[in-house]
Amino acid sequence: MRNKSIRILIGIAAVLVLAVGIYYLPPVHSRLAWRIDDLRTRIKYALNPPEQALFLPTQQAQIDALVTATLRALETPTPTAMPLPPDIPTPTPTVSPTGTMTPTPLPTYVILPGVQYEDQHNRWNYCGPANFSMALTFWGWKGNRDVIGPAVKPNDKDKNVMPYEFRDYITESVPGMSALIRMGGDLEVLKRLIAAGFPVVAEKGYYTYDYTGKYSWLGHYLFTTGYDDAQEIFVTQDTYLRPGEDRQVKYDEYLEGWRAFNYLFAVIYPTDREAEVLAALGPYADETWADKHALQVAQQESQSLTGNQ
Known part of the structure; x- marks a missing residue:
């Protein structure tokens, strides 16, 4: 009786090893992996349904602070004009006439x-x-x-x-x-x-x-x-x-x-x-x-x- 039980256990182990080996064959794995993940997700949701995420008003101040800090970090510093030596004349900018650009309307x-x-x-x-x-x-x-x-x-x-x-x-x-x-x-x-x-x-x-x-x-x-x-x-x-x-x-x-x-x-x-x-x-x-x-x-x-x- 004991020998029979051992043979059954060995047989089960062999079948499991064979199943795992077949599962990881690329043609089989590509078709089954997503289904197993899908089943795991269904079980997880059934046992532990995800709770609704709630936004707390107290979090707004933290978000505002982060946004303000990020805006300041992105600001481009305004360059400071360096005075010219007294013997170099200040150049006078020349304004060139420019035409008004009319954007081409997009098709509807x-x-x-x-x-x-x-x-x-x-x-x-x-x-x-x-x-x-x-x-x-x-x-x-x-x-x-x-x-x-x-x-x-x-x-x-x-x-x-x-x-x-x-x-x-x-x-x-x-x-x-x-x-x-x-x-x-x-x-x-x-x-x-x-x-x-x-x-x-x-x-x-x-x-x-x-x-x-x-x-x-x-x-x-x-x-x-x-x-x-x-x-x-x-x-x-x-x-x-x-x-x-x-x-x-x-x-x-x-x-x-x-x-x-x-x-x-x-x-x-x-x-x-x-x-x-x-x-x-x-x-x-x-x-x-x-x-x-x-x-x-x-x-x-x-x-x-x-x-x-």
């Missing part, structure tokens, strides 16, 4: 063709790889989400990939392509870029049902490929929602979700067309200006917005 409707839609489903948190894959295939890149994903998410436990990680991957691993990131964007700069032929990846948040079936707030990338001023909508390629292709999002709804990430956006483009991108960016071509602008917008909105805005 632009839908960029050539988008190859990809979703993030059947992968664990593949929102980023799917969005940036679309941004690259728009320009003729031959890869997909499963090329970018393992490069930027080499560990299954990596739940999020930051925008700069995608930028670095593109500039270092995709020949002939470049990417830039800016903060503090607005509707006009997005429309200028799209009208110039450059789609945009925005980082935003929204409320929807997550993998566990819980209705909650999620951070999300959103590939934006068109707009229509008559309807006041952006045309987006949502990798999570179904259907997600050419999904229309109202300007107000877009801004509300975008605000959560300080209106961050990324532009992916052929390196030899950088001058066109910088021209479309306008003042956002200067990254320092964009950062200061984002901080000023955040400070203003923290004082003026109320409720869940």
Whole structure:
């Protein structure tokens, strides 16, 4: 009897070792890892539901102090004029006549063709790889989400990939392509870029049902490929929602979700067309200006917005 029990235990151990070995085979692991993480998350939420995060009024003073300190750190010191020696005459500035520049009005409707839609489903948190894959295939890149994903998410436990990680991957691993990131964007700069032929990846948040079936707030990338001023909508390629292709999002709804990430956006483009991108960016071509602008917008909105805005 005892020998039989030992054989059963050895058999169970052998089966477990074999199962673990099969699980870590790349074709199997890539298909099962996200499902196991999904199951673990469901169990965790069931046993220990996340509590609602509450903002305490006493925290506002701390936030105001941080914002003020950051603004002071970003301020450019005003240079002090040095007096000229008495034997050198003071130059008189010459004012040259300049013409008045009239900005070219943007078209009221632009839908960029050539988008190859990809979703993030059947992968664990593949929102980023799917969005940036679309941004690259728009320009003729031959890869997909499963090329970018393992490069930027080499560990299954990596739940999020930051925008700069995608930028670095593109500039270092995709020949002939470049990417830039800016903060503090607005509707006009997005429309200028799209009208110039450059789609945009925005980082935003929204409320929807997550993998566990819980209705909650999620951070999300959103590939934006068109707009229509008559309807006041952006045309987006949502990798999570179904259907997600050419999904229309109202300007107000877009801004509300975008605000959560300080209106961050990324532009992916052929390196030899950088001058066109910088021209479309306008003042956002200067990254320092964009950062200061984002901080000023955040400070203003923290004082003026109320409720869940």
